[in-house]
Amino acid sequence: xxxxxxxxxxxxxxxxxxxxxxxxxxxxxxxxxxxxxxxxxxxxxxxxxxxxxxxxxxxxxxxxxxxxxxxxxxxxxxxxxxxxxxxxxxxxxxxxxxxxxxxxxxxxxxxxxxxxxxxxxxxxxxxxxxxxxxxxxxxxxxxxxxxxxxxxxxxxxxxxxxxxxxxxxxxxxxxxxxxxxxxxxxxxxxxxxxxxxxxxxxxxxxxxxxxxxxxxxxxxxxxxxxxxxxxxxxxxxxxxxxxxxxxxxxxxxxxxxxxxxxxxxxxxxxxxxxxxxxxxxx
Amino acid sequence: xxxxxxxxxxxxxxxxxxxxxxxxxxxxxxxxxxxxxxxxxxxxxxxxxxxxxxxxxxxxxxxxxxxxxxxxxxxxxxxxxxxxxxxxxxxxxxxxxxxxxxxxxxxxxxxxxxxxxxxxxxxxxxxxxxxxxxxxxxxxxxxxxxxxxxxxxxxxxxxxxxxxxxxxxxxxxxxxxxxxxxxxxxxxxxxxxxxxxxxxxxxxxxxxxxxxxxxxxxxxxxxxxxxxxxxxxxxxxxxxxxxxxxxxxxxxxxxxxxxxxxxxxxxxxxxxxxxxxxxxxxxxxxxxxxxxxxxxxxxxxxxxxxxxxx
Numbered sequence: 001x002x003x004x005x006x007x008x009x010x011x012x013x014x015x016x017x018x019x020x021x022x023x024x025x026x027x028x029x030x031x032x033x034x035x036x037x038x039x040x041x042x043x044x045x046x047x048x049x050x051x052x053x054x055x056x057x058x059x060x061x062x063x064x065x066x067x068x069x070x071x072x073x074x075x076x077x078x079x080x081x082x083x084x085x086x087x088x089x090x091x092x093x094x095x096x097x098x099x100x101x102x103x104x105x106x107x108x109x110x111x112x113x114x115x116x117x118x119x120x121x122x123x124x125x126x127x128x129x130x131x132x133x134x135x136x137x138x139x140x141x142x143x144x145x146x147x148x149x150x151x152x153x154x155x156x157x158x159x160x161x162x163x164x165x166x167x168x169x170x171x172x173x174x175x176x177x178x179x180x181x182x183x184x185x186x187x188x189x190x191x192x193x194x195x196x197x198x199x200x201x202x203x204x205x206x207x208x209x210x211x212x213x214x215x216x217x218x219x220x221x222x223x224x225x226x227x228x229x230x231x232x233x234x235x236x237x238x239x240x241x242x243x244x245x246x247x248x249x250x251x252x253x254x255x256x257x258x259x260x261x262x263x264x265x266x267x268x269x270x271x272x273x274x275x276x277x278x279x280x281x282x
Numbered sequence: 283x284x285x286x287x288x289x290x291x292x293x294x295x296x297x298x299x300x301x302x303x304x305x306x307x308x309x310x311x312x313x314x315x316x317x318x319x320x321x322x323x324x325x326x327x328x329x330x331x332x333x334x335x336x337x338x339x340x341x342x343x344x345x346x347x348x349x350x351x352x353x354x355x356x357x358x359x360x361x362x363x364x365x366x367x368x369x370x371x372x373x374x375x376x377x378x379x380x381x382x383x384x385x386x387x388x389x390x391x392x393x394x395x396x397x398x399x400x401x402x403x404x405x406x407x408x409x410x411x412x413x414x415x416x417x418x419x420x421x422x423x424x425x426x427x428x429x430x431x432x433x434x435x436x437x438x439x440x441x442x443x444x445x446x447x448x449x450x451x452x453x454x455x456x457x458x459x460x461x462x463x464x465x466x467x468x469x470x471x472x473x474x475x476x477x478x479x480x481x482x483x484x485x486x487x488x489x490x491x492x493x494x495x496x497x498x499x500x501x502x503x504x505x506x507x508x509x510x511x512x513x514x515x516x517x518x519x520x521x522x523x524x525x526x527x528x529x530x531x532x533x534x535x536x537x538x539x540x541x542x543x544x545x546x547x548x549x550x551x552x553x554x555x556x557x558x559x560x561x562x563x564x565x566x567x568x569x570x571x572x573x574x575x576x577x578x579x580x581x582x583x584x585x586x587x588x589x590x591x592x
Binding site: 014017018021022024025026027028029031032035043044046047048094095097098100101102104105106107108110113116117120121122123124125126127128129130131132133134135137150151153154156159184188209212213215216219220230231234235238239242245248249252255256259260262263267270271 | 292295296297298299300301302303305306307309310313314315316317318320321324331381384385388389391401402403404405406407408410411412413414415416418419420421422423425427428429432464467468472521524525527528531532535536537546547550551554555560563564567568570571574575578
């Protein structure tokens with residue numbers, strides 16, 4: 001009873017608002033989950049019934065078999081996995097290497113190099129996609145992994161993060177390793193790189209997600225069905241199966257599973273990762 | 283002698299440092315600086331893909347064409363693109379900013395750490411879905427028979443009305459804003475929570491001792507101290523909105539009218555890739571670049587002058 005008395009009107013309104021927004025964010029996701037198990041007839045019934053009647057396995061079968069039964073879904077989701085993983089790996093490696101070079105070595109023009117790299121953060125991908133598309137045409141790397149990956153090998157933001165993190169890394173360790181006769185590259189791979197795990201995790205997630213979500217660049221590069229990525233698959237599937245809403249949601253759900261798994265195992269880095277942007281100020 | 287040796291070590295060090303940054307430097311030159319310069323250069327010609335004729339120099343014609351006021355009546359013109367981009371950006375980032383700030387403050391008022399954590403993760407959930415998946419889900423919700431109409435009718439007491447979410451020009455713009463807002467709200471809530479957490483608790487204690495209530499504390503202390511975060515978040519949200527593409531692409535390719543959601547990025551895609559007018563699309567790219575660049579510079583300026591020391 002004592003507790004109830006403490007609940008004032010503003011507090012109740014506050015909780016109500018939090019709850020309404022919670023419904024707003026979660027309802028569409030729950031809708032995707034339940035609708036993926038429903039028949040079209042049940043999805044379009046008014047009013048909508050949230051509990052599926054039975055489980056429509058066909059939805060998932062259709063989503064995987066694709067519009068023409070070629071199982072191109074499997075190929076497309078592997079393409080996305082390959083591209084996203086490669087980009088995550090190269091971004092982390094190159095960002096660590098460059099960040100280390102900028103943080104721990106003194107050389108002529110270091111600040112210029114740093115400013116140049118930071119300046120690229122102001123060039124949005126959307127503004128350079130047409131020239132990049134022409135580069136791809138000249139190099140004849142349309143419909144290839146190279147073409148999909150090449151513009152995203154490293155990110156300026158990643159270099160910035162690595163540099164910030166490594167500036168605080170104690171130089172004594174590096175000097176000690178040098179005295180012991182370790183080569184510079186060995187110092188990087190065996191001492192520096194293993195010690196930036198938090199930044200590595202955040203960066204890897206950000207770049208993996210960036211490519212998993214990327215629709216624009218694959219639209220330009222991949223015209224053949226075999227080289228399309230999962231956003232393109234979903235987009236085509238939604239177009240050609242626009243009346244089969246259960247199958248559409250099943251495809252959307254399947255396409256989201258890798259990110260869900262990543263999110264559940266690494267929630268801390270996802271949430272921390274967006275907070276990292278905060279340190280950009282100043 | 284000793285100084286000579288350390289000099290050579292320094293030189294060696296400098297070489298290694300340079301070697302470590304060279305790969306990225308080459309990458310950025312080829313895939314960032316060259317393309318933006320090339321886009322700028324191309325925007326002065328009449329280059330078309332697959333055309334054999336050598337491109338002709340046009341000067342500023344492409345730009346004049348984009349900003350030709352006589353084309354304002356044409357609903358697919360660049361001027362209307364600018365308008366839809368502006369409408370989308372303002373209509374998305376203002377609610378994003380205000381609601382995420384309110385949510386973050388409310389979450390910080392909660393006493394239990396568990397519910398704080400839960401709400402952050404729950405609001406963040408839509409951000410892990412890809413934009414294409416988000417658009418697909420919402421396209422079903424905005425179906426004439428979908429949940430969108432059912433909810434709206436229940437809220438406004440208008441049973442059986444179709445709000446024409448993906449058909450009516452204004453409603454279509456609202457739909458893209460809702461999708462975008464939904465996807466990014468959790469992300470900005472977390473940015474604000476981080477900003478709130480960086481305000482030292484001693485300041486709140488001091489204001490409580492001075493007899494301020496929560497409301498006064500918020501307006502007089504939290505908000506002013508949060509100003510750098512507010513500036514940062516608004517610029518980031520605006521930049522994010524200017525780059526929107528997937529949502530508009532999905533709605534359009536599923537039959538929604540193009541004109542109301544013909545944002546700049548989408549226009550670049552249609553003009554440059556589908557219609558193959560590379561130079562015209564490059565001119566649009568440069569306009570987009572200048573828009574985003576000026577926003578970023580505004581951000582740098584304000585964050586520099588507004589830095590608060592505790």
